[in-house]
Amino acid sequence: MKTYTVDEMRRAFADSVDALGLPGGVNASFDALYLPIARCLVDARTEYQAAPYILGVNGAQGSGKSTFCHLLAEVLRIGFGQSVLVLSIDDLYHSRAHRMELSETVHPLCLYRGVPGTHDTEIGRCLFETLDAASPQHITWVPRFDKSQDDRAPKEQWTQWIGRPDFILFEGWCVGASPPPPWTGPLNERERNDDPEGIWARWSTQCHREAYDTLFGRIQRLLMIQVESMDSVRQGRWLQEKTLRERLGITGDDADYPGVMTKTEVDAYVDLFERYTTHMLRELPSKADILVTRSNDLRYTLVRTKKHESMGGESDDTAATGIHRRR
Numbered sequence: 001m002k003t004y005t006v007d008e009m010r011r012a013f014a015d016s017v018d019a020l021g022l023p024g025g026v027n028a029s030f031d032a033l034y035l036p037i038a039r040c041l042v043d044a045r046t047e048y049q050a051a052p053y054i055l056g057v058n059g060a061q062g063s064g065k066s067t068f069c070h071l072l073a074e075v076l077r078i079g080f081g082q083s084v085l086v087l088s089i090d091d092l093y094h095s096r097a098h099r100m101e102l103s104e105t106v107h108p109l110c111l112y113r114g115v116p117g118t119h120d121t122e123i124g125r126c127l128f129e130t131l132d133a134a135s136p137q138h139i140t141w142v143p144r145f146d147k148s149q150d151d152r153a154p155k156e157q158w159t160q161w162i163g164r165p166d167f168i169l170f171e172g173w174c175v176g177a178s179p180p181p182p183w184t185g186p187l188n189e190r191e192r193n194d195d196p197e198g199i200w201a202r203w204s205t206q207c208h209r210e211a212y213d214t215l216f217g218r219i220q221r222l223l224m225i226q227v228e229s230m231d232s233v234r235q236g237r238w239l240q241e242k243t244l245r246e247r248l249g250i251t252g253d254d255a256d257y258p259g260v261m262t263k264t265e266v267d268a269y270v271d272l273f274e275r276y277t278t279h280m281l282r283e284l285p286s287k288a289d290i291l292v293t294r295s296n297d298l299r300y301t302l303v304r305t306k307k308h309e310s311m312g313g314e315s316d317d318t319a320a321t322g323i324h325r326r327r
Helices: 006-019 024-048 065-080 096-105 121-133 189-194 199-211 230-248 263-271 274-286
Strands: 053-059 084-088 139-142 159-162 167-172 221-226 290-294 299-306 315-323
Touching (some): 024 290, 053 065, 121 139, 189 263, 230 263, 230 274
Parallel strands (some): 053 167, 053 221, 084 167
């Protein structure tokens, strides 16, 4: 694969920004954010001398993880000749039918996708193992989830990946997080109304402890996009939902799209994640190998990278800024 000069990379990055419908101001983040992170990762993989090298990308709902990973993958592909698979933990959700079964046998809140316990960690484990062993011509089916239908997409809509990627960008709101502290009572009004005894919250924590190390234990380096507060999460998650509604042409409720939410439903949905999100905002900024902050005006700042591939290594502090804002 051909690699490019920095100027050629910068122009290709601008093309990607334009294709995503992002404002031209995002182009400044190439030098400030994406290029230093890509260099850090390529250096780490060279030392690691194995593929695929898995970067975990953690960030609360609506923090811009998907856009960030898309642009970082382009820089790694075009600028450094790396093959990059982007995988969201959302694509590992259990089917709607399975979550309906859980809602009947464990707790009604298990119907709602999101918290640990609602992902099929076994399919994720098998996917990582298959990609580890893939020959150059081997085709791996990568699952995808259709949020508009609140269900796993049919297999013919999955991604067919050929060979073994150099990098996997594994992104998700809880990726790399540890389980929250033991339950001591409801955290917010949603929990007081729907889970006053903590049955659902404790079930999720138990699932996290028992099954998620098969995914998070595969991460070589963890990047966190740190938001300011839960209010930032609510704003970002509603912006994400509005984008989906606009793409589908939905103005009100639509029975054809059971996974699409109104503003009120988004706020109630985000409340289900508050216990985990506040825990991560306290814990992960000091533990992440690469830390990127996102302000409420959608300004992204690269706070640091770390030299060593293992979590908790010595840091090589870097400061830079970039802006992401959809048109």
